[in-house]
Amino acid sequence: xxxxxxxxxxxxxxxxxxxxxxxxxxxxxxxxxxxxxxxxxxxxxxxxxxxxxxxxxxxxxxxxxxxxxxxxxxxxxxxxxxxxxxxxxxxxxxxxxxxxxxxxxxxxxxxxxxxxxxxxxxxxxxxxxxxxxxxxxxxxxxxxxxxxxxxxxxxxxxxxxxxxxxxxxxxxxxxxxxxxxxxxxxxxxxxxxxxxxxxxxxxxxxxxxxxxxxxxxxxxxxxxxxxxxxxxxxxxxxxxxxxxxxxxxxxxxxxxxxxxxxxxxxxxxxxxxxxxxxxxxxxxxxxxxxxxxxxxxxxxxxxxxxxxxxxxxxxxxxxxxxxxxxxxxxxxxxxxxxxxxxxxxxxxxxxxxxxxxxxxxxxxxxxxxxxxxxxxxxxxxxxxxxxxxxxxxxxxxxxxxxxxxxxxxxxxxxxxxxxxxxxxxxxxxxxxxxxxxxxxxxxxxxxxxxxxxxxxxxxxxxxxxxxxxxxxxxxxxxxxxxxxxxxxxxxxxxxxxxxxxxxxxxxxxxxxxxxxxxxxxxxxxxxxxxxxxxxxxxxxxxxxxxxxxxxxxxxxxxxxxxxxxxxxxxxxxxxxxxxxxxxxxxxxxxxxxxxxxxxxxxxxxxxxxxxxxxxxxxxxxxxxxxxxxxxxxxxxxxxxxxxxxxxxxxxxxxxxxxxxxxxxxxxxxxxxxxxxxxxxxxxxxxxxxxxxxxxxxxxxxxxxxxxxxxxxxxxxxxxxxxxxxxxxxxxxxxxxxxxxxxxxxxxxxxxxxxxxxxxxxxxxxxxxxxxxxxxxxxxxxxxxx
Numbered sequence: 127x128x129x130x131x132x133x134x135x136x137x138x139x140x141x142x143x144x145x146x147x148x149x150x151x152x153x154x155x156x157x158x159x160x161x162x163x164x165x166x167x168x169x170x171x172x173x174x175x176x177x178x179x180x181x182x183x184x185x186x187x188x189x190x191x192x193x194x195x196x197x198x199x200x201x202x203x204x205x206x207x208x209x210x211x212x213x214x215x216x217x218x219x220x221x222x223x224x225x226x227x228x229x230x231x232x233x234x235x236x237x238x239x240x241x242x243x244x245x246x247x248x249x250x251x252x253x254x255x256x257x258x259x260x261x262x263x264x265x266x267x268x269x270x271x272x273x274x275x276x277x278x279x280x281x282x283x284x285x286x287x288x289x290x291x292x293x294x295x296x297x298x299x300x301x302x303x304x305x306x307x308x309x310x311x312x313x314x315x316x317x318x319x320x321x322x323x324x325x326x327x328x329x330x331x332x333x334x335x336x337x338x339x340x341x342x343x344x345x346x347x348x349x350x351x352x353x354x355x356x357x358x359x360x361x362x363x364x365x366x367x368x369x370x371x372x373x374x375x376x377x378x379x380x381x382x383x384x385x386x387x388x389x390x391x392x393x394x395x396x397x398x399x400x401x402x403x404x405x406x407x408x409x410x411x412x413x414x415x416x417x418x419x420x421x422x423x424x425x426x427x428x429x430x431x432x433x434x435x436x437x438x439x440x441x442x443x444x445x446x447x448x449x450x451x452x453x454x455x456x457x458x459x460x461x462x463x464x465x466x467x468x469x470x471x472x473x474x475x476x477x478x479x480x481x482x483x484x485x486x487x488x489x490x491x492x493x494x495x496x497x498x499x500x501x502x503x504x505x506x507x508x509x510x511x512x513x514x515x516x517x518x519x520x521x522x523x524x525x526x527x528x529x530x531x532x533x534x535x536x537x538x539x540x541x542x543x544x545x546x547x548x549x550x551x552x553x554x555x556x557x558x559x560x561x562x563x564x565x566x567x568x569x570x571x572x573x574x575x576x577x578x579x580x581x582x583x584x585x586x587x588x589x590x591x592x593x594x595x596x597x598x599x600x601x602x603x604x605x606x607x608x609x610x611x612x613x614x615x616x617x618x619x620x621x622x623x624x625x626x627x628x629x630x631x632x633x634x635x636x637x638x639x640x641x642x643x644x645x646x647x648x649x650x651x652x653x654x655x656x657x658x659x660x661x662x663x664x665x666x667x668x669x670x671x672x673x674x675x676x677x678x679x680x681x682x683x684x685x686x687x688x689x690x691x692x693x694x695x696x697x698x699x700x701x702x703x704x705x706x707x708x709x710x711x712x713x714x715x716x717x718x719x720x721x722x723x724x725x726x727x728x729x730x731x732x733x734x735x736x737x738x739x740x741x742x743x744x745x746x747x748x749x750x751x752x753x754x755x756x757x758x759x760x761x762x763x764x765x766x767x768x769x770x771x772x773x774x775x776x777x778x779x780x781x782x783x784x785x786x787x788x789x790x791x792x793x794x795x796x797x798x799x800x801x802x803x804x805x806x807x808x809x810x811x812x813x814x815x816x817x818x819x820x821x822x823x824x825x826x827x828x829x830x831x832x833x834x835x836x837x838x839x840x841x842x843x844x845x846x847x848x849x850x851x852x853x854x855x856x857x858x859x860x861x862x863x864x865x866x867x868x869x870x871x872x873x874x875x876x877x878x879x880x881x882x883x884x885x886x887x888x889x890x891x892x893x894x895x896x897x898x899x900x901x902x903x904x905x906x907x908x909x910x911x
Contacts, residue, residue, distance in 0.1 A: 129222070136484050143483075144474045148467060150221060156470045157453055158185040159223065160434075161445025165193045165207070169577050174207055179214045186215055186223045188473050189407075191443040194229050194237025194272060195555060197577045201239055201272050201497050205490035208273035212486045223474070224482040226325075228276040228407075228442075232295045232549045233706060235268045235277075238582045239497045241707065243506050245547030245640070245684060246281055248513040248703035250297035250728035251771075253810045254834045255310035261509055262314025264502050269324045271493040275480050276325040276372060278407075280311040282360035283330055283376075285729060286741050289340025291652035294547055294640060294684030294703060296335060298728025299741045299768060301356050302829040305363030306903075312368035320371065321481035328364050329374035330409060332391055333357045336739075340653045343377040343419060351822070351857045353380065354395070354898060356743070362400045362898050371404040371476060375438060377412055377419075384420040386412040387429070392437035401899035405472040407440040408433065413447040427451035431461050439469040498584060503708060510705040510712030515725040516772040517689070522676045522697035524719030524774055525631065531602040533629035534590045535622045535670060537611045537663065538637025538682040542586035544611070547684055547704035548640040548649030555579040557642045586707045589635050589680060592714030604629065608666045611639050612647060616662050619669050626670045631678065633717065634670055636663040636692075638683030640704050648685040657688045657735045664691055671695035680713055690733055690765055701727070719774060724808035724834065726771035726877070733765045742768035742878035743825040767879035769812050769829075775803030775839060779882035782874055788891035789865045793849040797874040797883055798911075799835065800842035810834045811845045813904075814878060818869035818886075821858045827878050830854075831904035844909045845874075850902035851894060865894045 132138055133147035148156075168179045168190075190211055193204050208227055215225045230236035233245040243249070243261050252258065269277060284301050285293040297304035308328065317323035333353060337344030348357065364370040373396060376385040385391050386408060396402045416422050416429040423429035430452035433441075441448040455461050477483065516523070525532070538544045546553035558579050587595075594603050608622030609615060626632040636659050640649040647660045658664065659681075668691070671677050679696040681687060684704050693699055700723070705712055715721040732740045737760070750762050780798035799809055813831040817824040831847040851865045858864050867889050875881035 134483060140475055140478050143478050144471055147221065147474055148471060151470070153453065153456060154185040155221060156466055157448060158445065159188040159470050159473045160440055160448045161187060162189040162191050162440065162442050163187050164191045164196065164444055166196050166577065168211060172577060174210045176210070176214060179211060180218055183214050183219060186219050186221065187225055188440050189276065189442065190225050190227045192229055193227055194235060194240070194274065195551065196558065196579065198238055198579045198582055199577065201493040202490050204237065204272040205488050205493040209487045209490060212273070216486045224477060224486040226276050226477060226480070226482070227274045228278060229269060229274040230549050230554065231265045231269065231277045231279045232281055233547050233704070234550060235265050236549055236551045236554050237272065238551060239584060240268050240551060241498065241502045241506055242546065242550050242584055243706045244510050244513045245550070245704040246295045246297055247293065247684065247728060248705055249509065250303060250307050251515055251703060251725040252509065252512040252834070253726050253832055254512060255306050257509055257512060258307050258310040259314035260505060262311045264505060266315050266324050267496045271488065271496045273488040274324065275482065276327065277315065278327045278329065278374060280308045280326065280328060282308045282328045282364065283335035284357050284360065285335045286739050287336045287340045288657060288686035288729065288738070289654050289735070290335055290337065291342060291649050291654070293335065293686065294648060295549060297360070299730060300728065300743060300829050301359035303728055303832070304360035308360050308364045309368045312364045312370050316369065316371060320479040325371045325476060325480065327372040327374050327407060328361050328370050330376035331361060331373050331396060332376055332385060333380050334376035334378050337378055342651055342653055346378045346380045348380055350861060354857055358395060358400065358898070362901065363903070365400055365402050366899055366901065367903055370402070373402060373404065373406050374409050375406065375412055377409055377415065379420055384416055384422055386438055387416050387422060387432035387436045389436040397437065399898060405439045405476050406437055408438055408442045410443045413438070413441050425451070427455045431455050434461060434469060435465055439472050506706055507708035507711050510709045511715045511721040513703060513705060513725045514712060514716045514723050515701040515727055516716070516723040517699040517701055517766055517770070518693055518696065519698040519772055522631065522678060523717060525717050527598050529598055529601050529630055531604070531629045532593060532597065533625040533632040534593055534603060534605045534635070535608050535626060535632055536635035536637065536666065537607050537609060538589065538635035538680070539605060539607065540588045540590040542583055542588055544637045544639060544682060545586055545588065545705055545707065545709040546640060548642055550704070550706070552579065552581045552583065553641045560643060584707050587710040589633070589710040589713045592710035593633065593717065595711070596714035596718045596720070609662050611637050611663070612661045614662055616665065619666055622666065623669050623673060626675045627673045629675055631676045632670050633678045633680060634667055635680045635682055636667065638685045640684040648683065654685070655735070657686060657732065659687055659692070667692055667695050678717065686729055686731060688732055688734055688765070693765070722774045722805050722807040724771065724773060724810060726769050726810045727766060730764045730768045731766040733760055737762070737764065740764050742827045745825050746823045749826055767877050769810070769877035770879070771810070773807045773809070775801055775805040775807040777809045777837070777876065778802045779874060782872060782883045782885040784872060784885045784887050786887040786889060789851055789867050789889050789894045790891055792851065793887070794846065795849065795872055795874070796844055796846040798842055798844045799837065801837040801839050804839055806838045808834050808836050809876070812875060812877065813847050814873045814881065815854070816871040818871060820856070820866055820868070822856070824856060831906060833906045833908060835908055842911055844911060846907045848905040850904070852896040852901045853904055855896045855901065863896050863898050865896065867891050867893070
């Protein structure tokens with residue numbers, strides 16, 4: 127709202143407006159901007175309570191926690207509630223500072239009626255940044271419609287510990303791929319001007335995905351080189367290439383330093399080295415966890431001082447440690463006012479850049495118009511189909527137009543809940559509407575009446591429904607679940623086997639259940655020691671395979687599973703991460719050939735959990751057991767390599783053409799790829815590099831570039847990668863970020879293990895020093911022929 131004060135004047139520069147506002151604020155008003163309030167604390171029974179809200183927001187508030195992910199409100203009602211809260215802040219407080227409502231959106235806005243896109247790891251499996259940016263654009267439109275202007279996504283953790291339940295929220299194991307996908311998401315979310323966008327939050331800084339034993343919140347042991355080159359790189363990419371405006375800390379400690387209170391991590395690395403200028407928000411309860419979990423603070427006040435001094439600006443999900451405990455410490459002189467002002471300045475800059483002072487309200491009546499539109503559902507289907515990875519195929523796929531009968535079997539065949547990841551609605555809000563005495567009751571504050579969340583699904587297409595719709599006329603489609611996702615009940619397996627015996631082909635959909643509750647098999651809080659299929663699902667697959675009927679297995683799960691037995695039993699195996707509301711239609715599109723599969727693995731699939739860690743970026747000597755190579759009981763090679771995925775057509779690679787000279791010049795690599803099969807298809811062309819000799823041990827395989835390239839049957843495309851020398855830089859023995867002269871091996875291919883064309887170049891010149899904050903992204907051009 128415009129006014130007579132300089133901070134209310136949109137014609138003034140952002141810093142002048144913030145300076146003016148900051149100079150007017152009391153300590154209470156400043157600290158309130160560094161906190162948050164649960165939306166459910168602002169309602170009484172089944173109605174918004176303006177009196178309670180006026181009292182809670184008497185000094186203003188920085189953020190409001192999750193209207194969508196805490197209630198059952200539909201878009202129009204959610205937007206109206208946001209307006210009600212905003213009105214109290216803007217019109218009922220001394221300075222009228224607007225609030226920011228934050229939400230979740232790893233695979234779609236986590237709110238009722240929102241489009242349910244594939245989970246993060248599924249988006250990564252598309253290897254298509256343009257598609258991810260398009261998906262993020264829809265999520266942005268839906269968030270803006272309900273008045274949410276900050277989202278707690280994307281997840282930029284590098285997932286090299288598949289026992290960790292949250293790996294499904296990430297973009298996989300490779301820092302280059304995660305950085306490219308994360309950058310695309312941020313661009314789609316924030317746009318070129320935050321006034322028309324939503325602040326994206328990169329999380330979790332830093333190293334959260336490689337905790338001891340895959341245990342959530344567990345300690346992390348990383349050296350400074352690995353921390354920067356691998357785990358910081360996706361954040362660095364999103365900062366330098368998309369202007370990432372918010373970062374969330376990790377729950378973990380790194381080498382004994384809790385990230386929430388580490389100045390070295392949140393300021394020294396994030397701000398000074400990577401150039402981040404936005405706001406750092408706390409992962410929920412992580413400030414008080416300095417006392418309760420890490421035991422590095424004796425009380426809330428000490429925890430608050432440590433976190434704020436480290437560079438953690440905003441406490442989420444509520445004003446706890448940053449309220450009275452921090453006030454007492456500030457008044458006692460334990461925290462300089464400049465430290466408080468620095469954090470408040472970052473919060474206010476974000477609100478000014480969002481345009482909230484001029485446009486604090488939204489059109490609630492119009493909110494529903496951008497939810498569940500036909501184009502959005504079409505995009506959800508396209509994204510889900512693009513994410514499907516064909517792991518194996520002996521020729522059973524695609525299913526033909528003369529198919530007479532199909533048995534659709536398995537617990538994932540007709541359960542819409544299993545299409546959702548742990549941060550999809552309503553899977554996520556089970557922690558509110560489903561209490562569990564063994565888990566200590568509900569996890570989050572509740573509200574009643576229309577505010578209460580529930581199992582409110584958008585229309586979801588299960589694999590059974592998708593197959594029924596896609597099957598040729600006259601094809602008989604029969605269904606039997608066979609077993610549950612968990613448990614040892616085998617009583618329904620004989621019925622499933624009987625169906626398979628009578629069918630021309632059997633499609634077995636095994637599954638995981640993503641979520642946060644004890645019954646879930648994967649997701650936040652749901653870590654595992656085994657990567658086998660849960661329950662008796664593997665037995666179901668074997669029993670169906672024993673009938674002799676051709677079998678296709680669809681692995682519908684957010685968990686990285688060891689699938690050796692399944693691969694042996696099946697004619698074809700598809701990896702489908704939680705695909706969202708159109709997942710079943712997408713699976714059918716691939717099964718029947720309407721879509722030629724081109725998803726590629728963003729993670730390595732191990733043979734056995736005992737191989738961990740296993741990924742394509744292992745440092746020199748890490749890919750084998752010396753001297754004989756293999757384990758005593760297993761090959762060291764994974765079951766499926768990073769980047770793997772099959773097609774219904776074939777692609778032929780030409781020779782690499784490389785132009786390279788020195789350490790201060792770009793490396794240009796071109797390869798011609800021809801579609802030599804009978805089907806149009808996409809090929810994900812992947813460029814890998816390897817330092818032959820370096821001053822420190824370097825990874826055997828570095829992803830330097832990739833492109834998902836549509837190529838019609840009988841045609842060819844030439845893909846050219848321009849790799850800036852900064853892309854080859856690494857931290858040397860003195861922790862300088864350098865490019866060294868010497869030999870460089872380059873490989874192009876269909877996966878990290880399927881390298882079709884190679885070349886070697888020698889880079890002459892001096893050792894050149896760079897900064898990680900200035901690495902130049904690889905450029906890709908595609909031409910016909």
